[in-house]
Amino acid sequence: xxxxxxxxxxxEVQTFPSGFQKREMVIVTEEQYPQPISIEFLKxxxxxxxxxxxxxxxxxxxxxxxxxxxxxxxxxxxxNSITGWKIEKVDSMTGHExxxxxxxxxTAAPAQGSxxxxxxxxxxxx
Numbered sequence: 001x002x003x004x005x006x007x008x009x010x011x012e013v014q015t016f017p018s019g020f021q022k023r024e025m026v027i028v029t030e031e032q033y034p035q036p037i038s039i040e041f042l043k044x045x046x047x048x049x050x051x052x053x054x055x056x057x058x059x060x061x062x063x064x065x066x067x068x069x070x071x072x073x074x075x076x077x078x079x080n081s082i083t084g085w086k087i088e089k090v091d092s093m094t095g096h097e098x099x100x101x102x103x104x105x106x107t108a109a110p111a112q113g114s115x116x117x118x119x120x121x122x123x124x125x126x
Contacts, residue, residue, distance in 0.1 A: 001061070001062050001063070001064065002059055002060065002061055002062065003027060003029065003037060003039070003059070003060045003062055003082075004027075004029070004030065004057075004058070004059045004060070004090060005027035005028050005029040005030055005034075005037065005057070005058065006027060006028050006030065006055060006056070006057050006058075007025060007026070007027055007052055007053065007054050007055060007056045007057075007058060008026040008027060008028050008036060008054065009024075009025065009026040009054065010023075010025050010049050010052060010053070010054065011023055011024040011025065013046050020042075020043070021042070021043055021046060022040050022041065022042050022043075022046065023040070023041045023045075023046030023049055024038055024039065024040055024041070025038075025039050025041065025049055025052075025060075025084070026038050026039075027039065027058065027060065037082065038082065039060055039062060039082050039083070039084040040081060040082065040083050040084065041083070041084045041085075042083060045084065045085055048084070048086070048087050049087070052087070052089070056089055057089065057090045057091075058087055058088065058089055058090055059087070059088050059090050060084045060086070060087045061084065061085055061086035061087070062082050062083060062084050062085070063082075063083045063085065064080060064081070064082055064083075065080065065081045065083060066078060066079065066080050066081075067079050067081075
């Protein structure tokens with residue numbers, strides 16, 4: 001799955017006594033009703049956030065996980081987690097990272113003063 005939005009917050013690396021590390025990021029979706037979504041990046045995937053800043057528009061590839069927990073009183077609760085594994089900056093104009101086109105000799109610009117809509121008589125395919 002993928003989520004797209006604007007980075008609201010990039011958290012610091014959290015290290016637990018077991019050595020496990022995670023880092024959280026919050027993005028705000030760009031919908032009619034924007035949603036702040038918290039995404040976890042586990043272990044070395046937290047390094048993916050190093051080059052990002054608040055306000056960057058990104059597309060995040062995620063996995064959604066769920067788990068069940070039973071309290072000591074016997075109440076059953078369900079929790080979801082959103083884990084990111086890939087992230088890329090998005091250009092707000094095209095929806096993707098900007099790329100630069102290379103000119104091709106077959107797509108040369110028309111000569112100045114010529115009408116691009118004029119048809120040559122011998123250009124007919126039949």
